[in-house]
Amino acid sequence: MKKQIGKTNALYPSLTTILGTTINGRPNFITIAHVGIMNHGDPQYLSFGVSKSHFSNQGIIENKVFSVNIPSRDLVVETDYFGIMTGKSTDKSSVLETFCTEGYEAAPMLKRCPVSMICKLARTIDFETHDVFIGEIVATCADEEVLANNKIDISKVNPLLFDMSSIQYWSLGEPVAGAWNAGKVLKKK
Template identity: 60%
Template sequence: MKRNLGPENPLYPSLTTIVGTVVDGRPNFLAVAHVGNMNHGQPQYLSFGINKKHHSGRGIHEHRQFSVCIPGEDLVVETDYVGLVSGRNTDKSQLFELFEGVLPYAPLIKRCPVCMECRLDRVIDFETHEVFVGEIVATHAEEGVLRADGKIDIAEVRPLLFDMSSVSYWSLGAPVAKCWSVGKGMKRRLRGEQ
């Protein structure tokens, strides 16, 4: 029997990212786990939600650019740190070695195996939070995390997963099945195509 938990969001674990922007002339970073894909067409968009009090929001509004980097498990301490301290009173600009991409106000972290540069498309306003929707302008990936076909190998990235119920970072497990494949037998069977 299931218990009614009320209006609780159980959509965890979620991918942990580091969002970068420029505030007051210097790079600033924030750990963000509420990130979502918006579409798979072109152009591609992603979104993330943060509290309006976060210092990074100011830089995103001002420059309309930001980065979303995917840290590996080896960056768990630094990732947690940038989520614990505010750029309002802590200079996080020297924490990471950066590299340049296309957008001048989207700082990219060299140690993150995957980073995306985004241009702000729109902001969805809620009472306490804002959801930033960005168009992905460029994606940068380390050669070591790419498969032979040029796609990102998530097992090589070793991303951090965030779980709200345990307030813990988790690692990625083994693959379970191939998407858009494992259910084909059931589809044929239910259509009587056996």
């Protein structure tokens, strides 16, 4: 039997990301799991729900650019640290080595993350408690080790998934079936 469980947000797990910004000349990193894919065309837009109470918002709004880093499960400690310490009182700039791409120096990326994207701020949606930053992807870099035929191999990235119910990081399981393919068996002949 089904049970009503109130207005629980059941849209988990979500991908755990680390956004990189620069504030007062110093790189700052924030863990963000409330992420979305806004469209899958050209240009490509991503969304990030960031509480207005955080330090990072200032950097994203001022620079109009930020990085989106995808940590692997071996970075769980650093990822969590970026999510429990605020740049208002803690210098998080030297926890992990950073790098930049030309023209986007205000969006520091994390060397240890196998995949990083640069997003230009396209829009900010002003919700009661959160800024939802819509970023347009302008560049993506990936470690060669996580690529297969020049595409990102998610099993090699081994990303951290976040679940709010258990308040735990999870990892990927096995692939289940081909997408846009498994359903074909139900097509009427």
